[in-house]
Amino acid sequence: MIRMLLVEDETRLVETLVKGLRTADIDATAVRTGREGLRLALEGDFDIMVLDIGLPDQEGFTVLRKLRAAGSDLPVIILTARTSAEDTVRGLERGADDYMAKPFSFDVLVARIRLRARAHPEDDPTAAQLIRVGRCELDPIERTLACDGLDVPLSPREFQLAHLLMSRGGEVVPRADALQDVWGSAARDNVLDVYIRYLRAHLGQDAIETVRGVGYRFVG
Structure with a gap:
């Protein structure tokens, strides 16, 4: 419940x-x-x-x-x-x-x-699994992200976006999906670009690939 x-x-x-x-x-x-x-x-x-x-x-x-x-x-x-x-x-x-x-x-x-609502690992066993993409590892339970073995400090919204991108296993995440999943129906379109810049500032410019006209892919 x-x-x-x-x-x-x-x-x-x-x-x-x-x-x-x-x-x-x-x-x-x-x-x-x-x-x-x-x-x-x-x-x-x-x-x-x-x-x-x-x-x-x-x-x-x-x-x-x-x-x-x-x-x-x-x-x-x-x-x-x-x-x-x-x-x-x-x-x-x-x-x-x-x-x-x-x-x-x-x-x-x-x-x-x-x-x-925040998911419970007992309700979804897959939610407790570490997500590894390239040189980065995300823990959805502890809500931490580490790259090259170093912790990356993220805001709650940055973490939510990183989790979405990494959970797709290297697939492209369409812009519309990212906006709806992270910010909801009231989101402004350019807020996604702002937070992608934030993540790249933490992880490096090549960590997230832009697929023009579609969305973004996490490559680590």
């Missing part, structure tokens, strides 16, 4: 979501303030957080910033009535894994939770 932390102050929505999510095999713990949400996210054992922006004590953006600053890679879906492009970009650039606008489809939310 997926263990979800819901940070939302709208009482009726909280009650409806918690009840509905349990029927979808998602165990939701709900809190109504950013302070409590951040505390539980850092101390609790959750697979994903669904976070509102308009909280009574502090913005969800602040909660997200503090969460990432503390080193947490807990997947976060922002669920908010604030739908401007500026807010969407702000949320994604601060480390959100997805951004959904209210009103929303319950079925779509459930699908995105299942897509984004």
Whole structure:
């Protein structure tokens, strides 16, 4: 069962979501303030957080910033009535894994939770396997990447992109697949190019091959 932390102050929505999510095999713990949400996210054992922006004590953006600053890679879906492009970009650039606008489809939310939730190795034995490509080795459980035996420090988003590229076993990853898998439906197209540059800065320019008009291939 997926263990979800819901940070939302709208009482009726909280009650409806918690009840509905349990029927979808998602165990939701709900809190109504950013302070409590951040505390539980850092101390609790959750697979994903669904976070509102308009909280009574502090913005969800602040909660997200503090969460990432503390080193947490807990997947976060922002669920908010604030739908401007500026807010969407702000949320994604601060480390959100997805951004959904209210009103929303319950079925779509459930699908995105299942897509984004942190996987458990006991549920998928292949998730615990080391991924080796060229001179690089990625550990999906410890969430570490080493090349030539040296640890490579990556942000959560950089690690997610590296994991996607390396898990394809040297195959080309289309741009659309990378954008959807790492940033979700609200992603800007050029954000992928930015993060490819980040990874190349860590790994070397020849570590990731550009396949023009298609996408990228990890060659290590």
